[in-house]
Amino acid sequence: MEDFLLGAYFVSLCVLFAFGLHGLVMIYYYHKTQKIVHKDPPVSTEELPLVTIQLPFYNELYVVDRLVEAVCAIEYPKDRLEIQLLDDSTDETVELSKKLAERFQLEGFDIKHIHRTNRQGYKAGALKEGLAVARGEYIAIFDADFVPHPDFLMKTVPYFADPEVGMVQTRWEHLNEEYSFLTRAQALALDGHFVIEQQIRHKAGFFINFNGTGGVWRKATIVDAGNWHSDTLAEDLDLSYRAQLNGWRFVFLNDVTSPAELPADINSLKTQQFRWTKGAVETAKKLLPTVWRSKLSLKHKLECTVHLTSNIVFPFIMMVAFLNVPIVIIKNEVGGYDAFFSMMSIFVLASISTFLFYTYAQRAIHLDWQRRLLLFPVFMAGSMGLAVNNTRAVFEALIGRKTEFKRTPKYKIEANGDDWRKKRYVQKNISWIVFVELALAAYFVFGIFTSISYLEIAAIPFQLMFLIGFGTVGTLSLRHALGR
Numbered sequence: 001m002e003d004f005l006l007g008a009y010f011v012s013l014c015v016l017f018a019f020g021l022h023g024l025v026m027i028y029y030y031h032k033t034q035k036i037v038h039k040d041p042p043v044s045t046e047e048l049p050l051v052t053i054q055l056p057f058y059n060e061l062y063v064v065d066r067l068v069e070a071v072c073a074i075e076y077p078k079d080r081l082e083i084q085l086l087d088d089s090t091d092e093t094v095e096l097s098k099k100l101a102e103r104f105q106l107e108g109f110d111i112k113h114i115h116r117t118n119r120q121g122y123k124a125g126a127l128k129e130g131l132a133v134a135r136g137e138y139i140a141i142f143d144a145d146f147v148p149h150p151d152f153l154m155k156t157v158p159y160f161a162d163p164e165v166g167m168v169q170t171r172w173e174h175l176n177e178e179y180s181f182l183t184r185a186q187a188l189a190l191d192g193h194f195v196i197e198q199q200i201r202h203k204a205g206f207f208i209n210f211n212g213t214g215g216v217w218r219k220a221t222i223v224d225a226g227n228w229h230s231d232t233l234a235e236d237l238d239l240s241y242r243a244q245l246n247g248w249r250f251v252f253l254n255d256v257t258s259p260a261e262l263p264a265d266i267n268s269l270k271t272q273q274f275r276w277t278k279g280a281v282e283t284a285k286k287l288l289p290t291v292w293r294s295k296l297s298l299k300h301k302l303e304c305t306v307h308l309t310s311n312i313v314f315p316f317i318m319m320v321a322f323l324n325v326p327i328v329i330i331k332n333e334v335g336g337y338d339a340f341f342s343m344m345s346i347f348v349l350a351s352i353s354t355f356l357f358y359t360y361a362q363r364a365i366h367l368d369w370q371r372r373l374l375l376f377p378v379f380m381a382g383s384m385g386l387a388v389n390n391t392r393a394v395f396e397a398l399i400g401r402k403t404e405f406k407r408t409p410k411y412k413i414e415a416n417g418d419d420w421r422k423k424r425y426v427q428k429n430i431s432w433i434v435f436v437e438l439a440l441a442a443y444f445v446f447g448i449f450t451s452i453s454y455l456e457i458a459a460i461p462f463q464l465m466f467l468i469g470f471g472t473v474g475t476l477s478l479r480h481a482l483g484r
Contacts, residue, residue, distance in 0.1 A: 002330050006340060009327055012319040013347045019313050020350025022306050023357035026196050030360055033203035038253065041158035048080045049160070051153055051216070052136030056086040056126045058119070060144035061093050061424060062412040063261070068100045070147045072109055075154060082135050083111040086126040088119045091424075110135075121230035122405030123212075128228040136219065143213040145261040145410040147175065155256045156216045166221030166248030167240070169198065170214045173257040175414050176264065182476070183262040185379045186269065188358060188372065195254060195361040197307075202252040206303045207244045212236035214258035221248050232286060233405055234279025241287050241304075245294055254364075264413040264420045266476040267427040270389045272408040277311045277390040281397035284308035314390040321384065321440065321466050324459065325447040332454040354380070377465070385469030388436050421483040430481050437474030441467055 053071055057064055071083060083104075087097045094115055101113040114130060121128065131139065138157060142148055156168045171194040177187040201208045210217070212235075222228070225243035232238050244250060263269040291304045331341055358376060362369035396403065409425035412418070420426065444467035451459040 002334050002337075005323055005326055005330065006337065008319060009323045010340075012316040012323070013344070015316045016313055016320065017347050017350045019306070019310055020353050022310075023353040026200050027353075027356055027360060029200045029204045030196065033200060036203045038251075038255075041161050048077060049137045049157065050080050050082065050135055051076065051138045051140055051157060052082040052084060052130075052134040052219075053140045053142065054084045054086055054127055054130050054134070055142055055144070056088070056123050056130075057093070057097075057144040058088040058407050059091050059093050059425065060089070060410065061091060061096065063144050063410045064093055064097050065100060066147060066412060067142065067144050068097070068104070068111075071142065072104050072107070072111070073150050074148060074152055075150045078108050078110070081110065081153075083109060084130045084134065085111065085113045086130045087113060087115045088122075088126055089115075121228070123407075124228040124230040124235035127235075131219070131222060131227070134219065138216050139219050139222065140216045141213055142258070143260070145408075146213055147259045147261075148214070149258070152256075152258065153216075156253065159251050159253075160216075160218055162249070164247075164249045165251055166218050166225075166243050167210050168216045168251045168253065169208065169210055170253050170256045170258045171195070171198070172211065172214055173259050175259050175261045176418075177262065179262070179264055179413060179416055179418075181375070181378055182266060182269065182382075183264060184372075184375050185382050186262045188362070188375055188379045189383075191365060192358045192361040194252075195364050196357060198252045199254045201303070201307070202250065206300060207241060207307065208250050208252050209240040209307075210236045210250070214260070218248075224248070230405075232279050232282035233275045233403070234283050237280060237283045237308075238286065241283065241291070241308075245287075245290060261410050261413060263408055264411060264418075265426065265480040266473060267480050268408050268410075270386065270433075270473075270477070271406050271427070273386055273390055274393045275406060275408075277314065278393035278397045278403070280308060280311045281394050285397065311390065311394060314387045314394055317384060317387040318391050321387070321444075321470075324463060324466070325443070325450055328447070328451050328454060328456050328459050332456070351380075378468075381465045381469035382473065383469070384466055385437065385471075385473030388433050388440070388470070389473075392433065421480075426480070426483060428481055428483075430478060434474050434477045434481075437470045437477070441471035441474060444470065 055067060055071065068085065085097050085101055087094060098113050101111050104111045116126060116129065119125070127141070138160060140153065156170065159165055159168045172190055174183070174187045176183050178184065198208050221243050222239065225239055225246055228235055229238055240250070263272055288305060288308060292301055331337065355376060359373060362372050366372055411420035411423045413420055444463050447463045448460055448467065451463060
């Protein structure tokens with residue numbers, strides 16, 4: 001039994017170590033590509049192309065007006081702009097969005113309200129139906145929680161002068177980053193993805209992905225890649241890979257941003273994380289065989305594999321968490337494993353790699369990056385705390401269980417005094433996952449006392465992070481479901 005537990009623990013740590021060290025690969029390419037800068041696209045003397053802006057949404061009573069008003073404030077000739085309100089709503093959002101369309105039609109905008117009553121294909125289905133009647137040569141997409149800058153199109157569309165460019169993605173910035181520890185931790189994670197992963201993959205020539213919003217597609221690229229598919233929960237990642245496998249080139253603009261609202265309550269965040277995690281694994285199952293059959297180089301295939309499968313770490317986080325306490329007991333009660341435990345210290349490098357990854361991201365875009373990095377332990381604990389939720393997503397994807405596309409509700413939370421607790425769409429249901437999270441928190445209280453009794457001081461910081469992570473996520477899930 002001891003051999004089995006130690007073997008499972010070692011394999012889990014190896015998986016986490018491998019994905020953790022990938023952060024060092026990104027940092028290597030960060031330095032290697034640092035001198036590569038975007039060449040400004042040539043200024044065209046021709047007439048600006050026709051652009052369709054698609055706004056897919058479902059029951060977004062609090063933010064749809066903010067979205068439409070921001071889109072209609074984009075600086076672009078009205079006669080070269082089409083706006084589609086792709087409305088799958090079932091509540092008062094339908095009437096509100098209709099009135100918004102009518103209001104801006106009177107101001108001379110070509111804005112159409114397209115309401116579906118079946119939600120077939122969810123977001124992918126709405127985008128596909130809108131694309132079938134879109135007049136634009138290029139398709140910009142914004143989710144309901146976004147507030148695009150007025151110069152968005154003038155900073156993105158010129159890159160399509162290169163006929164090989166199929167999509168241009170901008171970096172997300174955060175309207176309510178300072179609202180709470182929860183939103184600050186999310187901002188830290190997203191900055192890492194955009195500033196390091198997206199930017200470096202783009203500069204190094206690896207595949208990047210459309211992030212579902214805040215980007216512009218060439219319509220011909222979408223059609224050539226087979227259009228939007230709804231067989232995964234990550235329709236954006238799926239289409240991105242199919243397009244790049246067909247030879248289209250993607251552009252990421254780190255210096256062009258699209259502001260968005262971060263989820264203010266933990267249950268909305270868990271819904272979002274579940275969808276992103278499950279969708280990525282579904283896409284990996286669907287497209288990795290095609291990637292490995294393609295003519296891409298070995299390093300490109302390996303990078304694609306890491307990109308598509310990174311969420312597989314969550315079950316191994318759970319395994320390491322659960323086995324951590326028995327390992328402490330085995331170390332002190334069973335002899336003959338000294339060499340094994342001496343070797344365990346090497347796995348600390350993965351934590352150092354992760355810290356460096358987020359340090360580089362914060363330094364690149366924030367003057368007060370040192371202050372922001374003080375949140376890193378909270379971010380790490382929160383990532384561990386979400387492992388139960390995301391592990392469920394991984395297993396559902398692996399066994400092929402299909403679930404509906406659950407959107408992340410937004411409440412127009414921008415200033416610190418804004419309150420979401422009494423608004424509609426707050427998730428009141430308490431999942432069984434919450435009780436697993438709280439049980440794991442209690443488990444690590446026992447684990448910390450066990451480590452203290454054996455004077456295993458080195459184990460306590462990791463157990464403390466698991467305790468804080470599972471305890472905080474579980475407690476907040478209960479409190480937020482109760483509107484507190």
